[in-house]
Amino acid sequence: MYYGTLKVYEDFIGVYCRVSSSTQKIEKQIALADAYLNTQNISKVKVSYFLDDDVSANKLALKDRPKLLELLEKVKLGQIKTILVSHRDRLARNFYEYISIIKVFYEYGVNVVFTSTGQPEFSRVLAMESLYGIFAQTEGQNISGRLSDVRKMYPTNIFGFIRLGKRKETTYKPDPKYLRDLKSFFYSVIKTEDVNDLYKVFMDYKTIFKNKKFEDLYKYLHNPFYASRLKTQYGYDVLPHVEPILSFNEFEEMQLVLDKHRGSLLNAISKSTNNGLIHPLCSICQTKMQFKSSQLGESGYYVCRNRKHSEIKISVEEYNQLISSQLTMIIESISTKKIKTDVYESLYSLKVGYEQKLKTLERELKYIQKMITDMIGPDGRNIPKELITKSRNIKNLISMTNVELIQIEEAKKGVNNVVHMIKNRLPGYMTNYEVNFLAPLFFSTIEIDEDNLIYHVTFGEYIEERGRKSDIGA
Structure with missing residues (x-):
C-alpha cells in the first residue's frame, strides 16, 4: 500500500519559531502554534518543529539560521505544505530576505498561518505581502537601534570604569586601578610614528593589562565611551553620566592613527590570535597542548603544558x-x-525493516476496518470512538512509514552523486570554510611530537592509502 510522494506529504505542517536572545522564551511561540493545532483538531503526527533559539534575524543572515534553512529545504522537497509561525518578523527582519522566502512559499504552493493575534492573513498577492515585509523590517531596525544605543549608553560593565547607581541614575567613574594605565595606553597610541611602534604599544599593554586579547585592546581604542561620547548616525553625542578618561579631541587624534594603519593592524591581530583547525594533543603525555599568542604579526603557536615536553x-x-x-x-x-x-547495505536493512512494519500495520488496519464494518451491520450501531481513533492513528503510521520508504529510495539515488562530489570535486575546490568544517569530521584527534603530526582518522576503514603522519618542517 505505497502512496505517491505528494499524497504522503500533502497535509504535513511545519512550525517555525525564533527568538533572538537566550533571555527570550521560545515556548510562547510554540504554545501559539499548539493552540492553533488543537483548535483545528490537527494531529501532531504530521507536524515538525523548526526552532531557531537565540538566533537574531537582525545580526545573522539567512544562511546562519539553520532551522529556517532546514524548513525551506523541506518545502522545496515538497515535504511541508503548511507553515505555522507567530509573526512575519520571525521569518525575517530584512525586506529582501523576507521576499525571497515568500517567493519560495509561492513557488511550492505553501500556505502560511500567522498565529499571533492581529497579524494580517498570508496574502497570495506579492505586492501586499511585500508591504507587510517592509513593516517587519522597519520594526526590526527600530528595535535593534534602540537596544544597541541603550547598551552603548549604559553598558553592564566596561573595562576601566566603575558603574554606580541604577537605571537612569546610573553613572560611570574611571576605575582608579586602571585609570593611569589606560590613559598611558591611549596617549602612547597617539604618539606612535609608524605601524611597528603601534605593534610595540599593543605588545607592551597586553602584558600591562594582564594578557588582555589584542582584539580587546583594539576595541578599547575605538570606543568613544572613554571620551564620554556615543557614536550615532548623526555624529557623536555627549554622555553626561560618564566621566571621561581622555578628551574628545584626543580620541579623534587616536582614530586618525588607527585609520592610517587599520589594515596592517587587523591582519597582524588575526595572524597572532588564530587557533588551529583542531586542538592538538601532545603525543607523549596525551594532554591538550596550550595555545599561545605570539608577537603581533606573527603566527600563534601550540606548546605542551608540561615543561618537560x-x-x-x-x-x-x-x-x-x-x-x-x-x-x-x-x-x-x-x-x-x-x-x-556499506551505505547500500545499511539502506537495504532499513528498507526491509520498514516494509515489515508496513505489512504489520496494514494487517492491523484491515482487522480494525473489518471490526468496524461488522459493527455497522444492518442495524447501524454506533462505532466506538476508540476504534475510530485507533484506525486513524494506524493510517497516520502507515503514511509516516511510506515517507521513510520514499526517503530511503531518494537516499539511494543520491549516493553516487555525493560520493562523486567527495572523491572528485571536493579536493580541488576546498575553501577555508570547508576545511574548517571537514577537518574535525575526518580527524578525531591529532597528536604532535618533535618531528611529526600523527593523525587519527575517523573513517579509516574507507581509506586505501592511509597517510597517518606528516613531517613538521618538511
Missing part, C-alpha cells in the same frame, strides 16, 4: 597547512566502492 611545539600557520594538505590526500584516498557498498 617544552620542545614539542608548532606554529598555528604551519599546523593548519599540514592539516589541509593531509586532508586533501585522505579525501583522494577514499575507497568509494566500499562506501557505496
Whole structure:
C-alpha cells in the first residue's frame, strides 16, 4: 500500500519559531502554534518543529539560521505544505530576505498561518505581502537601534570604569586601578610614528593589562565611551553620566592613527590570535597542548603544558597547512566502492525493516476496518470512538512509514552523486570554510611530537592509502 510522494506529504505542517536572545522564551511561540493545532483538531503526527533559539534575524543572515534553512529545504522537497509561525518578523527582519522566502512559499504552493493575534492573513498577492515585509523590517531596525544605543549608553560593565547607581541614575567613574594605565595606553597610541611602534604599544599593554586579547585592546581604542561620547548616525553625542578618561579631541587624534594603519593592524591581530583547525594533543603525555599568542604579526603557536615536553611545539600557520594538505590526500584516498557498498547495505536493512512494519500495520488496519464494518451491520450501531481513533492513528503510521520508504529510495539515488562530489570535486575546490568544517569530521584527534603530526582518522576503514603522519618542517 505505497502512496505517491505528494499524497504522503500533502497535509504535513511545519512550525517555525525564533527568538533572538537566550533571555527570550521560545515556548510562547510554540504554545501559539499548539493552540492553533488543537483548535483545528490537527494531529501532531504530521507536524515538525523548526526552532531557531537565540538566533537574531537582525545580526545573522539567512544562511546562519539553520532551522529556517532546514524548513525551506523541506518545502522545496515538497515535504511541508503548511507553515505555522507567530509573526512575519520571525521569518525575517530584512525586506529582501523576507521576499525571497515568500517567493519560495509561492513557488511550492505553501500556505502560511500567522498565529499571533492581529497579524494580517498570508496574502497570495506579492505586492501586499511585500508591504507587510517592509513593516517587519522597519520594526526590526527600530528595535535593534534602540537596544544597541541603550547598551552603548549604559553598558553592564566596561573595562576601566566603575558603574554606580541604577537605571537612569546610573553613572560611570574611571576605575582608579586602571585609570593611569589606560590613559598611558591611549596617549602612547597617539604618539606612535609608524605601524611597528603601534605593534610595540599593543605588545607592551597586553602584558600591562594582564594578557588582555589584542582584539580587546583594539576595541578599547575605538570606543568613544572613554571620551564620554556615543557614536550615532548623526555624529557623536555627549554622555553626561560618564566621566571621561581622555578628551574628545584626543580620541579623534587616536582614530586618525588607527585609520592610517587599520589594515596592517587587523591582519597582524588575526595572524597572532588564530587557533588551529583542531586542538592538538601532545603525543607523549596525551594532554591538550596550550595555545599561545605570539608577537603581533606573527603566527600563534601550540606548546605542551608540561615543561618537560617544552620542545614539542608548532606554529598555528604551519599546523593548519599540514592539516589541509593531509586532508586533501585522505579525501583522494577514499575507497568509494566500499562506501557505496556499506551505505547500500545499511539502506537495504532499513528498507526491509520498514516494509515489515508496513505489512504489520496494514494487517492491523484491515482487522480494525473489518471490526468496524461488522459493527455497522444492518442495524447501524454506533462505532466506538476508540476504534475510530485507533484506525486513524494506524493510517497516520502507515503514511509516516511510506515517507521513510520514499526517503530511503531518494537516499539511494543520491549516493553516487555525493560520493562523486567527495572523491572528485571536493579536493580541488576546498575553501577555508570547508576545511574548517571537514577537518574535525575526518580527524578525531591529532597528536604532535618533535618531528611529526600523527593523525587519527575517523573513517579509516574507507581509506586505501592511509597517510597517518606528516613531517613538521618538511
